[in-house]
Amino acid sequence: MVVFEKPKSLCDVPLHYCPGCTHGIIHRLVAEAIDELGIEGRTIGVAPVGCAVMAYNYFNCDMVEAAHGRAPAVATGIKRADPENIVFSYQGDGDLASIGTAETVHAATRNENITVIFVNNAIYGMTGGQMAPTTLPGQITQTSPYGRDVKHCGYPVKISEMLSQLEGPEYIERVAVNNVKNIRAAKKAIKKAFQNQVEGKGFSLIEVISSCPTNWGLSPEKALQWLEENMIPYYPLGVYKDRTAQKEAESK
Amino acid sequence: MSEKVLMKGNEAIAEAAILAGCRHYFGYPITPQTEIAAYMAKKMPKIGGCFLQAESEIAAINMVYGVAGAGKRVMTSSSSPGISLKSEGLSYLAGSDLPALVVNVQRGGPGLGGIQPSQSDYFQATKGGGHGDYKMIVLAPSSVQEMASLTVKGFDLADKYRMTAMILADGTTGQMMEPVNLSEVEVQHYDKPWAVTGTKMQREHNIINSLFLEPEELEKYNFARFERYKEVEENEVMVEEYLMDDAEICVVAFGIAARVSKNAINEARKKGIKVGLIRPITLWPFPKKTLLAAADKVKQFISVELNMGQMVEDIELATKCKKPVTLCNRTGGMIPSPQQVLAAIEEADKGGQA
Amino acid sequence: MMNQILIAGFGGQGVLFAGKFLANKGLIEDKQVSWLPSYGPEMRGGTANCSVIIGDEPVGSPIVNEPNTLVAMNLPSLKKYENSVVPGGLILVDSSLIAAKVERNDVRVCYVPATELAKNAGFATLANMILMGKLLKESDDMSFDDTEDALKKVIPARKMNLLDVNLQALKTGYDYNA
Numbered sequence: 001m002v003v004f005e006k007p008k009s010l011c012d013v014p015l016h017y018c019p020g021c022t023h024g025i026i027h028r029l030v031a032e033a034i035d036e037l038g039i040e041g042r043t044i045g046v047a048p049v050g051c052a053v054m055a056y057n058y059f060n061c062d063m064v065e066a067a068h069g070r071a072p073a074v075a076t077g078i079k080r081a082d083p084e085n086i087v088f089s090y091q092g093d094g095d096l097a098s099i100g101t102a103e104t105v106h107a108a109t110r111n112e113n114i115t116v117i118f119v120n121n122a123i124y125g126m127t128g129g130q131m132a133p134t135t136l137p138g139q140i141t142q143t144s145p146y147g148r149d150v151k152h153c154g155y156p157v158k159i160s161e162m163l164s165q166l167e168g169p170e171y172i173e174r175v176a177v178n179n180v181k182n183i184r185a186a187k188k189a190i191k192k193a194f195q196n197q198v199e200g201k202g203f204s205l206i207e208v209i210s211s212c213p214t215n216w217g218l219s220p221e222k223a224l225q226w227l228e229e230n231m232i233p234y235y236p237l238g239v240y241k242d243r244t245a246q247k248e249a250e251s252k
Numbered sequence: 253m254s255e256k257v258l259m260k261g262n263e264a265i266a267e268a269a270i271l272a273g274c275r276h277y278f279g280y281p282i283t284p285q286t287e288i289a290a291y292m293a294k295k296m297p298k299i300g301g302c303f304l305q306a307e308s309e310i311a312a313i314n315m316v317y318g319v320a321g322a323g324k325r326v327m328t329s330s331s332s333p334g335i336s337l338k339s340e341g342l343s344y345l346a347g348s349d350l351p352a353l354v355v356n357v358q359r360g361g362p363g364l365g366g367i368q369p370s371q372s373d374y375f376q377a378t379k380g381g382g383h384g385d386y387k388m389i390v391l392a393p394s395s396v397q398e399m400a401s402l403t404v405k406g407f408d409l410a411d412k413y414r415m416t417a418m419i420l421a422d423g424t425t426g427q428m429m430e431p432v433n434l435s436e437v438e439v440q441h442y443d444k445p446w447a448v449t450g451t452k453m454q455r456e457h458n459i460i461n462s463l464f465l466e467p468e469e470l471e472k473y474n475f476a477r478f479e480r481y482k483e484v485e486e487n488e489v490m491v492e493e494y495l496m497d498d499a500e501i502c503v504v505a506f507g508i509a510a511r512v513s514k515n516a517i518n519e520a521r522k523k524g525i526k527v528g529l530i531r532p533i534t535l536w537p538f539p540k541k542t543l544l545a546a547a548d549k550v551k552q553f554i555s556v557e558l559n560m561g562q563m564v565e566d567i568e569l570a571t572k573c574k575k576p577v578t579l580c581n582r583t584g585g586m587i588p589s590p591q592q593v594l595a596a597i598e599e600a601d602k603g604g605q606a
Numbered sequence: 607m608m609n610q611i612l613i614a615g616f617g618g619q620g621v622l623f624a625g626k627f628l629a630n631k632g633l634i635e636d637k638q639v640s641w642l643p644s645y646g647p648e649m650r651g652g653t654a655n656c657s658v659i660i661g662d663e664p665v666g667s668p669i670v671n672e673p674n675t676l677v678a679m680n681l682p683s684l685k686k687y688e689n690s691v692v693p694g695g696l697i698l699v700d701s702s703l704i705a706a707k708v709e710r711n712d713v714r715v716c717y718v719p720a721t722e723l724a725k726n727a728g729f730a731t732l733a734n735m736i737l738m739g740k741l742l743k744e745s746d747d748m749s750f751d752d753t754e755d756a757l758k759k760v761i762p763a764r765k766m767n768l769l770d771v772n773l774q775a776l777k778t779g780y781d782y783n784a
Contacts, residue, residue: 044322061450063457063458064317064318064448065348070311080276082449082450106307258633258759284645427643429629515667590671
């Protein structure tokens with residue numbers, strides 16, 4: 001009896017991610033959600049520009065590679081072309097919260113019936129560790145070598161908090177993948193985000209607090225510790241918006 | 253619609269697109285092409301189509317990218333500054349070999365420019381606009397009827413060659429009304445096995461992508477793309493020749509400039525000047541052969557344009573500089589008058605180079 | 607024969623509508639036609655004009671630079687375009703709004719108190735159509751036939767109740783003798 005196997009929605013190919021990178025875990029959670037909902041044959045994923053740029057080679061469903069930041073607009077097109085299909089975008093912090101902020105905000109405010117997986121690791125990984133929109137105050141990166149100076153370049157963008165202020169979106173939750181408990185919660189959130197789309201509820205975004213050992217200059221283990229001690233306090237986990245739950249609570 | 257009806261050029265584009273099977277339109281308001289969006293907003297919901305006003309030109313072209321990837325006919329429209337914003341998307345469409353129709357109803361530039369008619373995006377349209385080695389099929393209508401027929405043609409060519417077709421019109425042709433007959437629209441259908449429609453668990457997953465980190469692989473794709481472009485150049489050139497049989501002077505003009513030129517040519521003919529017109533209908537592929545053949549017969553070319561002479565160098569290249577090419581132009585939203593073109597023709601006739 | 611018509615006035619006077627009526631009239635008469643508006647912010651309250659070409663030959667440039675018929679609905683338009691009219695051409699002037707006289711003597715001029723006629727007849731906003739009526743009368747190659755059909759093409763469905771007053775306005779202009 002097989003008790004553990006690769007999700008069907010992941011291709012059987014080696015991933016290019018650095019050792020200790022949490023993208024692999026998040027890919028798996030997405031693939032498991034697709035498998036469990038039985039939607040692989042009608043799912044289309046949109047890959048970003050950033051570390052996950054080659055996600056199109058990893059997910060076993062139809063995939064589209066978008067220009068930097070434009071994944072929510074591309075996903076909108078795919079979804080509008082065939083609303084029966086399930087469409088998700090998988091984006092990093094530079095992609096979603098910097099160059100693609102407008103596309104993110106407007107897909108959310110339209111309550112576009114898509115699922116967005118937002119991987120926030122507070123740094124630009126692919127280009128070698130530059131300051132991200134989500135880089136913490138004081139955090140050292142290649143382009144904030146003396147630590148992020150908020151007087152000079154402003155504060156980190158808190159996407160979940162921001163989007164939850166909009167009337168439009170159905171579901172916004174922030175999760176982390178630094179330990180088993182959080183990973184299980186992340187899985188639940190991601191599956192719910194897909195389930196919402198299947199049920200036609202609209203825009204769901206799951207912000208996944210993630211680590212980048214390579215560019216943080218830490219061992220995988222230390223990176224997870226740094227995430228817990230620095231990122232989670234700044235980016236508190238939890239459900240930021242759940243319209244269906246809100247409505248149910250109000251009707252009681 | 254079997255009879256001729258009066259329609260604005262912009263509306264003719266929109267109606268023709270719908271007749272061509274386009275059910276998805278994304279755009280952002282900008283003068284002088286907003287009638288296209290307004291028409292689509294009114295019509296699409298009634299025929300089960302999708303009109304969506306995007307948050308930006310950039311978002312609009314990427315929504316186009318999404319629908320094109322999903323294998324359906326899709327379009328966006330804008331005017332010059334908006335096309336600059338869309339150029340990123342145009343490059344990605346090319347890199348992923350996706351078919352789409354993009355309309356540019358040009359206005360004066362650079363920068364915010366003005367809102368009056370222009371042809372100053374000739375370079376941008378015919379030489380690419382976005383980054384990378386690529387081409388678009390560029391169609392230049394000069395009547396409202398052509399706004400419609402070239403829109404249908406554009407969708408067909410885009411699907412046939414898996415590339416972007418651009419309607420390069422101008423504010424005048426967009427705003428003017430003329431009789432149009434939309435009854436004879438014939439639409440071609442092309443299979444799109446590459447589209448992302450969901451695997452249905454019946455095939456390998458399709459990938460729409462323009463990223464190739466191995467230079468050999470990227471080069472292979474670029475070579476293959478340019479093989480296709482060669483086919484387009486061989487098969488899809490469209491050009492009108494007007495009074496060229498005995499012409500000694502050849503006016504070259506497209507779009508609204510060609511109409512003004514015809515008036516001038518008719519006047520010049522009354523004065524006994526042997527002048528004709530070559531009107532490129534496809535700006536890319538450019539009618540090189542027609543121009544080269546003309547170069548052996550005429551003594552001079554006059555390029556009439558609503559810009560600073562962007563087409564001149566294409567004429568010189570096509571004719572291998574066999575005969576002089578002069579420029580008769582206005583810019584900034586101004587249109588040459590027939591008198592101005594006539595003066596240029598008369599000057600050429602006297603042997604001067606205007 | 608190519609009739610090159612320029613209609614000019616303030617935004618809101620129905621300049622573009624009048625032009626569309628003429629173009630449709632021409633189309634019904636199986637003529638070659640084009641209609642080209644001035645466009646942009648100036649349409650919203652400033653000056654507006656439109657070029658209409660009606661004739662037997664295919665229309666070349668749709669821009670009327672040298673009209674053989676000018677319809678001037680305000681003074682600035684008359685001043686701006688008076689000298690562009692071809693010798694022997696026709697200028698229609700709304701004399702209720704334009705006190706000035708045409709200075710040229712090589713053109714035909716019709717002074718029609720269109721705004722006043724419209725007010726008196728109870729359709730104050732239809733001075734434009736009164737002028738169009740007069741234009742049909744003065745035109746060598748257009749008739750009053752099929753006027754209703756042409757109007758039906760340009761009046762939006764939800765405003766079709768205004769068909770009759772538009773017809774009356776055209777008739778008023780057609781029958782007006784200075």
